[in-house]
Amino acid sequence: MSSWDTVKTPLHPEGRRFVAIFAIITAGLFYLFEPLGWAGVALTLWCAYFFRDPERVSPTEKGLLVSPADGVVLPIIKDKPPLELDMGDEPLTRISIFMNVFNVHVNRVPAKGEIKKLRYVPGKFLDAALDKASEKNERQLVLMKTESGHEVAFVQIAGLVARRILCTLEEGQDVEVGDRMGLIRFGSRVDVYLPKGVEPLVVEGQIMIAGETVLADCSNQSTAREGRKQ
Numbered sequence: 001m002s003s004w005d006t007v008k009t010p011l012h013p014e015g016r017r018f019v020a021i022f023a024i025i026t027a028g029l030f031y032l033f034e035p036l037g038w039a040g041v042a043l044t045l046w047c048a049y050f051f052r053d054p055e056r057v058s059p060t061e062k063g064l065l066v067s068p069a070d071g072v073v074l075p076i077i078k079d080k081p082p083l084e085l086d087m088g089d090e091p092l093t094r095i096s097i098f099m100n101v102f103n104v105h106v107n108r109v110p111a112k113g114e115i116k117k118l119r120y121v122p123g124k125f126l127d128a129a130l131d132k133a134s135e136k137n138e139r140q141l142v143l144m145k146t147e148s149g150h151e152v153a154f155v156q157i158a159g160l161v162a163r164r165i166l167c168t169l170e171e172g173q174d175v176e177v178g179d180r181m182g183l184i185r186f187g188s189r190v191d192v193y194l195p196k197g198v199e200p201l202v203v204e205g206q207i208m209i210a211g212e213t214v215l216a217d218c219s220n221q222s223t224a225r226e227g228r229k230q
Contacts (some may be wrong), residue, residue: 012053065198
């Protein structure tokens with residue numbers, strides 16, 4: 001992708017009013033004190049950058065689960081699935097993806113299938129990188145059944161400065177892998193609970209690209225991957 005492609009990346013509709021607000025404030029700052037106006041220009045450009053919505057190319061092979069978010073993989077652990085989704089108490093592999101304020105924040109559906117349940121849970125706004133954010137923070141829970149018959153849960157979690165979770169999914173909706181499903185502003189996290197017996201194909205510290213990076217293969221019995229920093 002060229003530098004020009006990065007600049008002309010479409011803006012998510014959710015960001016239009018924020019960019020407009022930042023621009024109006026910037027005009028006022030220029031009127032009051034020019035140096036502050038230039039700071040406002042920088043913040044306005046950052047706001048437009050934050051709400052960018054680039055196109056992605058999603059693999060369509062049956063059984064694959066792709067990352068629902070851009071960001072970095074936090075420690076991968078075994079954890080009970082969210083109580084609100086009625087998936088039982090048996091721990092499942094949880095992959096957590098942390099998005100900082102410079103990542104693309106448009107979230108995407110990890111597989112083709114049907115949305116079975118949606119549950120919104122109000123909560124706190126702790127640092128999304130903390131493990132307890134999965135249970136304490138404001139979050140949007142999603143349970144889907146993939147075309148290969150697997151149940152997959154994923155959770156949008158608000159972060160330290162995030163104050164709104166947008167989820168555009170509906171119960172009973174048929175979705176395609178990589179479909180846009182909402183976003184979280186500003187800085188946040190998405191958890192994915194893999195089906196029983198499915199091992200992750202990513203490792204802690206790996207950089208994710210929403211809609212593209214393969215998290216797991218539900219049709220493959222391969223062992224969990226290992227990795228190292230270089």
